[in-house]
Amino acid sequence: MQNIYLESFTTFFRIGLFTLGGGYAMIPLIEEEVVNKKQWVSKDEMLDLIAIAQSCPGVFAINIATFIGYKLNKTRGAIATTIGTALPSFLIILAIAIFFSQFKDNKVVAAIFRGIRPAVVALIAVPTFRLGQRAKLNKFTIWIPVVCALLIWALGVSPIYIIIVAGLAGYIYGKYIQGDKDTSKQGVQDK
Amino acid sequence: MIFLYLFITFFEIGLFGFGGGYGMLSLIQHETVEHYHWLSTAEFTDIVAISQMTPGPIGINSATYCGYTAIHNAGYGHLMALLGSATATFALVLPSLILMILISRMFMKYMNTPLVQSIFKGLRPAVVGLLAAATLLLCNRENFSTPMENPWQFWISVGLFAATAFGTGYLKINPIRMICYAALAGLLLLY
Numbered sequence: 001m002q003n004i005y006l007e008s009f010t011t012f013f014r015i016g017l018f019t020l021g022g023g024y025a026m027i028p029l030i031e032e033e034v035v036n037k038k039q040w041v042s043k044d045e046m047l048d049l050i051a052i053a054q055s056c057p058g059v060f061a062i063n064i065a066t067f068i069g070y071k072l073n074k075t076r077g078a079i080a081t082t083i084g085t086a087l088p089s090f091l092i093i094l095a096i097a098i099f100f101s102q103f104k105d106n107k108v109v110a111a112i113f114r115g116i117r118p119a120v121v122a123l124i125a126v127p128t129f130r131l132g133q134r135a136k137l138n139k140f141t142i143w144i145p146v147v148c149a150l151l152i153w154a155l156g157v158s159p160i161y162i163i164i165v166a167g168l169a170g171y172i173y174g175k176y177i178q179g180d181k182d183t184s185k186q187g188v189q190d191k
Numbered sequence: 192m193i194f195l196y197l198f199i200t201f202f203e204i205g206l207f208g209f210g211g212g213y214g215m216l217s218l219i220q221h222e223t224v225e226h227y228h229w230l231s232t233a234e235f236t237d238i239v240a241i242s243q244m245t246p247g248p249i250g251i252n253s254a255t256y257c258g259y260t261a262i263h264n265a266g267y268g269h270l271m272a273l274l275g276s277a278t279a280t281f282a283l284v285l286p287s288l289i290l291m292i293l294i295s296r297m298f299m300k301y302m303n304t305p306l307v308q309s310i311f312k313g314l315r316p317a318v319v320g321l322l323a324a325a326t327l328l329l330c331n332r333e334n335f336s337t338p339m340e341n342p343w344q345f346w347i348s349v350g351l352f353a354a355t356a357f358g359t360g361y362l363k364i365n366p367i368r369m370i371c372y373a374a375l376a377g378l379l380l381l382y
Contacts, residue, residue: 016247020367026248052294052302055311058205058287059212059250066291075292082288089247090280093255096241097276098269101260108378115377116370117236117334118348121326122355123243123366127213128322130360135315148320152217153327156225159218162317163207170313174306 005080008072011038012065012084019061026061040068061085193265194278196227201254201282206290210318212249217325219253225328229261233333244367254283347380 011033019026027050034040041049053063062085069081103109132145148166151157200222208215216239223229230238238260242252258279263272294302301307335352336344351373358364358372 018246019248020244020246053291054211055209055302056287056290056294057207057209058290059208059215059248059283061248062251062284062287063291066288067295070292070295078288078292082284085248086251086280086284089245089251090255090276092245092247093242093252094259094273094276096245097256097259097263097272100241101263107382111382112374112377113233113237113240114344114348114381115351115373115375116240117233118352119355119370119373120236120240120243121329121334122352123359123369124213124216124239124322124329125326125352126356126360128319128326131210131213131315131322132319135319137316137319141316144316145320145323148317149323149327152221152321152324158226159221159321159324160203160207162321163209163314166313166317167310168313170310171306173313174309178309 004073005077007038008040008069008077009080009084012069012081013088015065016061016085017088026064030061030064034068040072193262194275197258197261197275197278198282200227201258201279202285204254205283205286208250209314210321212253213322213325214318215250216253217321217328219257220325220328223257223261227261229264230257231333232329232331234260234264236329236334240370244370250283251280254279344381347376351376 015026015029015033019029031046035043035046049064049067053060053067056063062082065081065085066078069078071077073080100109135141135145137145144166148162151162152159204215204218204222208218220235224232224235235257238253238256239249242249242256245252255276258276259272261279262275263269267275332340335348338345355369355373358369359366
């Protein structure tokens with residue numbers, strides 16, 4: 001029993017250590033390790049898992065790790081895989097943070113970061129449009145992201161309130177406005 | 192006291208951070224830069240760049256780094272800053288851990304109901320707005336300079352922004368490679 005904690009911990013530690021480029025880059029690695037090699041979850045379960053982890057709040061990779069850990073060994077298993085996923089990031093960033101705080105005022109480092117900063121802003125701008133396409137915005141819904149962005153940017157509204165209101169609005173729309181007339185359609189989509 | 196705020200802030204971010212790493216960035220930015228002033232915009236942008244280039248989920252990387260920098264900027268030493276990064280990372284992961292355990296324990300069957308799906312449907316366009324707001328908030332003097340202050344740096348920055356947007360969005364160049372190009376450009380043109 002001791003072994004499976006350690007095994008799930010080291011598996012997710014490896015996954016955390018070797019994925020560059022954020023959570024979604026982890027999917028193929030997790031599938032390889034957890035579905036193909038260890039066979040902790042089946043391929044179909046993994047698909048459900050990805051869908052749930054994507055729609056839930058929090059870090060995508062942590063959501064998946066917690067879920068698989070819980071399936072293996074209940075709460076303690078979930079803690080083992082969660083720490084395993086987060087620990088490599090934590091240690092690497094810590095080392096960089098300590099190192100970087102000494103070199104921040106170096107002229108070369110400062111010049112490098114002057115070049116990097118505008119590029120990073122573009123790296124956040126591009127997924128905005130990609131996410132917009134995936135959210136299937138049309139002429140009736142395009143105003144929603146625009147208004148949300150303006151509220152945060154111009155009026156300083158906290159994004160947390162935006163999230164709460166948007167979730168509530170979705171709930172109310174689904175329950176009262178779309179309601180009965182759409183349940184038949186929804187049922188078909190679910191299958 | 193700052194540790195308590197750090198914990199509450201990152202717990203909230205973990206709880207309301209929908210839409211993956213980038214969606215979470217807009218929350219982190221709003222709380223740490225706009226609300227608490229723990230970091231400057233430039234520092235935040237640097238953290239995003241480093242989080243993108245190092246292994247592991249971007250959410251975990253940036254929380255660890257923000258926790259460290261926030262405590263360090265408040266005038267504490269490396270050891271307390273280490274504690275700050277541990278606090279932020281733990282607080283970010285905690286909601287995921289609780290929520291995913293709850294879901295795998297009892298809510299699994301509710302996840303596919305039309306009502307839960309309509310909540311997610313309401314969230315999706317709002318998350319697009321969150322990302323757009325993060326982009327707008329990062330387009331400022333600290334990241335781009337201004338045409339008055341330093342026209343050379345401003346136009347180089349705009350060029351790097353456009354090149355990165357085109358490179359990653361259209362030519363599908365790897366973001367990490369793109370950051371390295373921007374670093375080189377910064378070193379050569381903005382030294």
